[in-house]
Amino acid sequence: MAAPTPNSTLLKDVFVLDVDADVPAETSDIHIEAGHIVEIGRDMSVSGDTGIVDGQGRYALPGLIDCHVHPFLSETDLSRLAEVPPTLMTARAIGILEGMLMRGFTSVRDAAGADWGIRKAVEDGVVVGPRLYIAGCALSQTGGHGDFRRLTEETSPCSCAHALAFASRIADGVDEVRKAVRDELRKGADQIKIMVSGGISSPHDPLECDQYSPEEIRVIVSEAERRGTYVMAHAYGASAIKTALECGVRSIEHGNLIDADSAKLAADKNAFLVPTLVTYEVLNDTTAQSGWLPGMLQKLQRVREAGLNAIELCQTHGVKLGFGTDLLGDSFEHQSREFTIRAQVQEPRDIIRSATRINAEIIQEQDRLGILKPGALADIILLNQNPFDDVEVFLDPGRHIPFVMKEGTIFKNQISERQ
Numbered sequence: 001m002a003a004p005t006p007n008s009t010l011l012k013d014v015f016v017l018d019v020d021a022d023v024p025a026e027t028s029d030i031h032i033e034a035g036h037i038v039e040i041g042r043d044m045s046v047s048g049d050t051g052i053v054d055g056q057g058r059y060a061l062p063g064l065i066d067c068h069v070h071p072f073l074s075e076t077d078l079s080r081l082a083e084v085p086p087t088l089m090t091a092r093a094i095g096i097l098e099g100m101l102m103r104g105f106t107s108v109r110d111a112a113g114a115d116w117g118i119r120k121a122v123e124d125g126v127v128v129g130p131r132l133y134i135a136g137c138a139l140s141q142t143g144g145h146g147d148f149r150r151l152t153e154e155t156s157p158c159s160c161a162h163a164l165a166f167a168s169r170i171a172d173g174v175d176e177v178r179k180a181v182r183d184e185l186r187k188g189a190d191q192i193k194i195m196v197s198g199g200i201s202s203p204h205d206p207l208e209c210d211q212y213s214p215e216e217i218r219v220i221v222s223e224a225e226r227r228g229t230y231v232m233a234h235a236y237g238a239s240a241i242k243t244a245l246e247c248g249v250r251s252i253e254h255g256n257l258i259d260a261d262s263a264k265l266a267a268d269k270n271a272f273l274v275p276t277l278v279t280y281e282v283l284n285d286t287t288a289q290s291g292w293l294p295g296m297l298q299k300l301q302r303v304r305e306a307g308l309n310a311i312e313l314c315q316t317h318g319v320k321l322g323f324g325t326d327l328l329g330d331s332f333e334h335q336s337r338e339f340t341i342r343a344q345v346q347e348p349r350d351i352i353r354s355a356t357r358i359n360a361e362i363i364q365e366q367d368r369l370g371i372l373k374p375g376a377l378a379d380i381i382l383l384n385q386n387p388f389d390d391v392e393v394f395l396d397p398g399r400h401i402p403f404v405m406k407e408g409t410i411f412k413n414q415i416s417e418r419q
Contacts, residue, residue, distance in 0.1 A: 005051065005405075005408060005409045005410045006049060006050060006051035007033060007034060007049075007408075008031070008032065008033045008046065008047065008049065008050040008051065009031075009032045009033075009050060009051045009052075009053060009378075009405075009408065009410075010029055010030070010031050010032075010044065010046050010050050010051070010052050010053070011029065011030040011031075011032065011053050011055055011060070011380065011405075012029045012052060012053065012054050012055060013027045013029070013054055013055045013056060013057055014027055014028060014029075014030065014055035014057070014058055014059065014060040014382060015027055015028070015057070015058070015059045015060060015386070016028050016030065016040060016060050016372050017059055017060060017061050017352075017372075017386075017387070017388065018372075019349050019350075019352055019353040019356060019357060020353075020357075026042065027042075027055075027057060028040050028041060028042055029041060029042060029043070029044050030060065030372070030378075030380065031044055031046060031050075032378040032380075032405075032408050033408075034408065035377060035378055035407040035408035035409075036375060036376065036377060036378055036408070037372060037373065037374055037375065037376050037377075037378050038374055039374055040372065040373070040374065053403070053410070053413070053415065054415070055382055055403070055415070056415060058382040058383060058384060058402075058403070058415070059382065059383045059384075059385070059386050059387065060372060060380055060381070060382055061104075061352065061356065061372075061380070061381050061382075061383065061387065062356045062357075062360075062369065062370050062371055062372050062376075062379055062380065062381075063104065063105070063106025063107060063130075063369070063379030063380065063381055063404070063405075063406060064103075064104045064105045064106065064107075064323075064355045064356065064381065065105065065106070065107045065108065065109070065323070065355055065356060065359035065360060065363070065369065065370060066100065066105050066107075066108045066109070066130075066323060066324060066325055066335065066355070066359075067108075067109040067251075067274050067322045067323060067324045067359045067362050067363065068109065068111045068253055068274050068276050068322075068324025068325060068326045069100070069108045069109065069110055069111060069324070069325060069326070069327070070110070070111060070112065070113050070167075070326065070327070070328060071092075071093040071096040071097050071100070071108075071110065071113070071114065071332070072089055072090075072092075072093050072110070072113030072114050072118075072166060072167075073112075073113050073167060073328050073329075080291070081164035081167070082148075082164045084164070086166070089166070090118065093114070093118060094127050094129075096332050097118075097122065097127060097128070097129025097130065097132075098127075098128045098129055099332055099333065099335075100129060100130050100332065100335060101128060101129050101130050101404060101406065101411055101412075102397060102398070102404065102411070102412055103335055103336055103394075103397045103401065104336075104381040104394070104397060104401045104404055105130050105335070106130050106131065106369075106379040106381070106404070106405075106406040106407075107130050107131045107132075107133070107359075107360075107363070107365075107369055107379070108130045108131075108132060108133070109132075109133040109135075109190075109191070109232075109324075109359075109362070109363055110132055110133065110134045110135055111135055111138070111193055111232065111234075111253065111324075111326070112135050112136070112137060112138035112146075112166075112167050112168060112193050113166050113167050114132055114134045114135075114136075114166075115134065115136060115166065115187065115188065116134065116187065116188030118132065118134075119131075119132040119134055119188070128411065130406070131406070131407075133190040133191065133363050134188065134189055134190050135184075135189055135190070135191055135192065135193040135232065136184040136187055136188065136189035136192075136193075137166065137167065137168050137169040137184060138167065138168040138169075138193040138194065138195060138234070139168070139169060139171050139177060139180050139181070139184075139192065139193065139194045139195065139220065140168050140169070140170055140171075140194075140195040140211070141170070141171070141172055141195070141211050141212050141216075142170055142172050143204070143205060144170075144195045144198075144202075144205060144211040144212070145195035145197070145198055145199040145201075145202045145205055145211065145234055146167065146168030146169070146170070146195045146202075147168070147170055147202070147204075147205075148164055148167070148168070148202070151204065168195070169184075172216075173216065174215055174216055174219050177212075177216045177219055177220050178219050178220075178223055181219075181220050181223040181224060182223060185223075185224075185227050185229070189229075190229065190363075191224070191229050191230055191231070191232055191251075191363075192220060192223075192224045192229065192230075192231045192232070193231070193232045193233070193234065193253075194212060194217065194220055194231060194232075194233050194234070194249075195211055195212070195233075195234045196210065196211050196212050196217065196233045196234065196235045196240045196241075196243065196244045196249075197209065197210060197211055197234065197235045197236045197237050197240035197241075198211070198236065198237075198299075199234060199236070199299075200280075200283075200296055200299040200300045200303060201292075201296065201328070202296075203292075203293050203295060203296055207236055207237065207257075207299045207302065207303070208236065208237035208239065208240070208257065209237075210237065210239055210240045210243060211240065214243055214246070214247050217231075217233075217243065217244060217247035217248075217249065218247045218248065221247055221248035221249060222248075225248070229364075230249075230250040230251065230364075231248070231249045231250060231251070232249070232250070232251040232252075232253055232274075233249045233251070233252055233253060234253045234254060235252050235253065235254065235255060236254055236255070236256055236257050236303060237257050238257055238258055238259040238261070238262045241255055241258055241262040241266070242261065242262040242265060245262065245265050245266055245269050245271055246265070249271070250271055250272065250362075251271065251272045251273075251274060251322070251362055252266065252271060252272065252273045252274065253274050253276070253324065253326075254274070254275065254276055254303070254326070255273045255274075255275065255310055255314075256275075256303040256306040256307050256310050257302075257303070257306055257310070258273070258310050258313060258314065259313075260313065260317065263313050263314050263316070263317040263319050264317050266314070266317075266319045267317050267318040267319050267320075270320070271319075271320070272319075272320045272321070272322050272358070272361075272362050273310075273314055273319050273320070273321055273322065274321075274322035274323070274324040274362070275307060275310065275311055275321060275322075275323075275324065275342070276324040276325055276326035276338075277307045277308070277311075277338060277341045277342060278325050278326075278327065278334055278335070278337045278338040278341055279325060279326040279327050279328065279331075280300060280303060280304035280307060281304070281334075281337070281341060282327060282331045282334050282337075283300055283328075284300065284301070284304055286331070287300075308341075308342075308344055308345050311342065311345050311346065312345050315345075315346070315350075320358055320361075321350075321354050321358065322354055322358050322359050322362050323338065323351070323354040323355035323358070323359055324338075325338050336394040336395050336397065337395070339351055339352075339355075339391035339392075339394045339395075340391055340392055340394075340395065342354075343391050348387060348388050348389065348390065348391045349388050351391060352387060352388070352391070356369075356370040356371070357370045357371060358370075377407050377408075378405055378406075378407060378408040379405065379406050379407060380403075380404075380405045381401055381403060381404050381405070382401070382402060382403035382415070383400055383401055384399075384400050384401075384402065385400065398414075402414035402415050403415055
């Protein structure tokens with residue numbers, strides 16, 4: 001649990017990093033009150049009851065944001081979740097969420113599985129973790145990426161029975177998808193997720209098979225927009241990406257098989273693409289334990305080989321790239337490897353921009369998160385080395401990220417143990 005934190009804190013002697021500017025020549029102080037940054041400057045005077053944290057010349061970044069997580073999908077072979085009760089699912093998620101926060105991720109967008117209850121538990125301090133932006137159950141057509149039934153099964157799973165039923169729901173046709181969107185929003189979803197192409201973790205749908213008709217997608221988008229939110233779409237193939245964008249989808253997830261035309265369209269639509277490269281590397285390293293069928297492993301290799309090319313193509317055409325990981329099972333400790341994988345084709349500053357400012361824009365919190373400025377929430381991490389020089393500083397966070405603050409509360413402080 002977090003240690004008690006004064007209502008007012010002065011974080012002294014830190015380099016405040018800005019992804020759109022050079023590192024300042026001099027260190028600064030950050031004054032925090034009531035969970036918000038109130039001032040950034042030097043030699044500030046504060047009241048006697050203000051807590052003082054000496055950053056000792058470390059580097060300050062906004063809390064990181066991961067825009068594609070599944071802390072409730074704690075099995076690599078998702079079909080095994082049919083044997084996991086919701087109680088065990090939740091118990092596993094608690095440890096996963098705390099680990100994310102200790103790695104410096106102060107906000108995450110859940111891409112299916114979490115509900116308003118775990119979000120509220122984090123808000124109330126019952127569970128230690130990043131703030132959650134939840135999608136609830138992802139929407140899938142019959143036979144789509146979110147239809148986990150065996151070929152011999154006819155009925156849909158009961159949502160009260162096991163963890164897998166929390167991941168997705170099946171809805172077909174304009175009327176059904178309209179009702180499903182309204183129902184997920186009723187249950188507290190912050191955004192809506194849909195499956196518009198095949199996936200690697202689903203054994204029966206081809207990777208580039210387009211899912212959901214344009215008519216269905218347009219209704220889903222319309223219903224989300226009427227509630228002031230947006231749609232994120234699981235999509236691999238260029239055709240599915242193009243259809244989703246034309247129908248108003250705002251955030252494309254994965255997108256490994258994007259082509260030049262759909263990348264241009266994404267840029268024109270001011271849409272986002274959220275790559276999730278680390279999950280393919282981890283899955284490739286653990287194929288023997290995954291329980292995946294040969295066809296699933298073939299799909300895995302195809303998207304794995306295309307991932308970096310997709311990022312380069314999107315950069316060429318000016319697509320706004322978010323930051324996601326999409327890890328499953330017990331692999332969440334690899335979350336920060338996404339930085340080093342993307343560093344093969346991106347500059348550190350650009351990757352960090354994805355995990356801060358761009359992701360804040362995706363979750364519609366660009367004025368409160370992903371930036372260090374007066375008025376923003378006091379989500380702050382300190383690093384022992386400048387991450388603009390080398391993103392490997394995000395690895396081994398117990399050594400390189402000694403300080404994590406979320407909304408003015410200190411959850412990790414190992415500054416006295418500088419290495």
